[in-house]
Amino acid sequence: METSVLTVKGQLLIPKRLRNKYGIKPGVKMVFEETENGIILKPMNEEYFRSFAGILKGTGNLKEELKEMKDEEKALEDRKARKVNPGKK
Numbered sequence: 001m002e003t004s005v006l007t008v009k010g011q012l013l014i015p016k017r018l019r020n021k022y023g024i025k026p027g028v029k030m031v032f033e034e035t036e037n038g039i040i041l042k043p044m045n046e047e048y049f050r051s052f053a054g055i056l057k058g059t060g061n062l063k064e065e066l067k068e069m070k071d072e073e074k075a076l077e078d079r080k081a082r083k084v085n086p087g088k089k
Contacts, residue, residue, distance in 0.1 A: 002015040002017070002018065014041075022043055023043065023045055024043045028043050028044065028045060029043075029044040030042065030043055030044065031043075031044055
């Protein structure tokens, strides 16, 4: 286990061994994830973004889903317009 001291500016030094092991280089953004047991730091690298693959469920046909969403929005707008102007079509 390695330790680091928080500076007055709120900065922490990540030990070199851990930076090398996890590919943390200058300029890499870090994610601070709160858990019941504390904070987890994760580099926002390629592996981090790859971990999101497949979390969104869908039919696999984005074009069709977007068209359905647009049709639903238009129907909602039409219903609202009819409530405001009941005599118009």
